[in-house]
Amino acid sequence: MKGAAVAIASVSPATGEVLKTFDPMPEDRIDAALDRAMGGFDKVRHLSFKERGEWMRALADLLDDERDEIAALMTTEMGKTLAAAKAEVTKCAYACRFYAGRSAGFLADEPADPAAVGAHLAYAHYQPLGxxxxxxxxxxxxxxxxxxxAPALMAGxxxxxxxxxxxxQTALRLEDLFKRAGFPEGAFQTLLIGSDAVERVLTDDRVRAATLTGSEAAGRSVAAIAGRALKKTVLELGGSDPFVVMPSADLDRAAQVAAxxxxxxxxxxCISAKRFIVHADAYDAFAEAFVGRMSAMTLGDPMASDTDVGPLATEQGRTDVEEQVADAREKGxxxxxxxxxxDRPGWWYPPTVVAGITPEMRMWSEEVFGPVAGLYxxxxxxxxxxxxxxxxxxxxANAWTTDPGEQEQFVADLESGQVFLNGMTTSYPELxxxxxxxxxxxRELSAHGIREFCNLKTVWVA
Known part of the structure; x- marks a missing residue:
């Protein structure tokens, strides 16, 4: 993942004020962190699920106890509403407890038929990668x-x-939380590095795998580096999710969830609906309700309890959204x-609905990462x-229809990792x-997520 060094800084999206800056870690500190990671792995991998689970539950308790403070830090750094930030902390605590209680079952040995393979005993065994x-x-x-x-550390x-x-600051707070929960030194560390240092870390023999959530360009770069080094990766690279509304849908409810x-x-x-694709027989009623709800959203101080939409996280992000909307408007x-x-300091952009999107417009093919909806x-x-x-x-992908036949068709026909019918797309530890x-x-989450960074070892006993 190449590129120029990026300033590591907390900047208020609400005002544009630089709040705190950090120097990137020098080479010797990166090396020391990688050594600690190997030492931590040697400890964590040999512990029982019960022992790791006790730390994970302690982490959940810390998240609950310090929810308001952690939430305020997130809101300060990236502008999400305080209510949304508090809900995020609570969701993280739930995920910690989820994996603390289920990891042993998710990674239990999987028996095979010994007679079929000429063995006394045969099974598949999960082991952590490092x-x-x-x-x-x-x-x-x-x-x-x-x-x-949560799943990676519970796996060892x-x-x-x-x-x-x-x-x-959120990144450093995360490292502190893991330490105070009881995880051994090296079990979870924050590396304050820019994108220019990623290749150096990823290609180091002490790093065994990587996961990335980010842009398509970043994913291609990390996948290429990891591929040359023959290291496992999991990538989540964003989306431009459809929200399909058919005539049988509850249009008022669909419009509410859409907004x-x-x-x-x-x-x-990434999994918010972005392209609202409406059947002609439902279009006028849905569009009126949807535009009304988008217009009613309150744009304001993300710390305020009555705010629906805060500022965008970065100035460049706001510029990208403005340019995508301008491009669509200029093309009809x-x-x-x-x-x-x-007209105010900070990186604000209002809830926006754009109709009449056509293939030559950027909004047809690009993800719009801001409160802008395309209506089709x-x-x-x-x-x-x-x-x-x-x-x-x-x-x-999201589809709204009460017709059982259409529901079955949408599940089969929509090209996506997830399909939600008559409800808002979201993520759950269970799925x-x-x-x-x-x-x-x-895949992340569920049993599939915890197995991504495990060696599935075949065991055959004569």
Missing amino acids: PVLAIMPWNFPLWQVMRFA NVGLLKHASNVP TSRCLNNGQS ARVLCGGERP KVGSYDEAVAVANDTTFGLG PFGGVKNSGYG
Whole structure:
């Protein structure tokens, strides 16, 4: 993952003020961290699930006890509403307890038929790989990390976190939480490094695998580096999720969920619905309800309890969204609400609905990472599926219909890692999470997620 060194700094998205800066770790400190990771792995891998689970439950308790403080730190660094940040901390605590209680079962030996293979005993056995480099984004600065770390450490691996350069205080707080929960030295460490140092860490023999949530370009870079080094990777690279509405749907409920999904995390969520594909027979009623709900969203101080949408996390992110909307408008699209930045310090952009998107517009093929919805009218089920699948991404998909036959068809026909029917796409520790096509490969969460960074060893006994 090449590129120029990026400043490691907390910058308030609400004001643009630089709050705190950090120097990148020098080479000798990176080497020392990798040595600690190997030492931590030698300890963690030999402990029982019960022992690791006690630390993981202690971590959950710390998250619950310090929820408000941790949430305020996330809001300060990346601008999500305080209510959303508190919910994120609570979700992380739940995931810790989930894996503390279920990992032994997820990684239990899997017996085979010994007679079929000419053995007295035969089974598959899961073992951890070692230190795993986690390259994580800023949009869910706690949850993105924890959904990797909880299963990986419960499996006996250790974590090396290279977090996004605009959330360094959250990254350091995570390392502190793991230490205070009782995990041994080297079990979880934050590396304050820029993207220019990723290749040096990933190719080091002490690092055994990597996981990345981020942009398609970052995923290609990390996959190429890891491929040359023959190291396992899991990639989640974003999405441009369809939200299909058919005539039988509950249109008021669909419009409510559509607005909530599009504005979740200030519009900066990979699995938020982004392209709203509506059958012509339902289009007018849905569009009116949807635009009304988007227009009613409160844009304001992310610390305030009545705020629905805060600022975008970075100035470049706001610029990207503005340019995508401007491109659509210049090529004939209609902006039904929003579309103009407010005149105030910080990186604000209002909830926006753009109709009449056509293939030559950037919004047709690009992910829009802000509270901007593309609205599409289609004339049939087949056209809806064609538009939904006309994207290089395949992370999540959402369809609204009460017709059982259509529901079955959508599950079969939508090209995505997840399909949610008549409800908002989200992630749960109980369900596998990941995508297809350019949204990446591998799975996080559930039993599938904890097995990604394990060696599945065949055991045959005469």
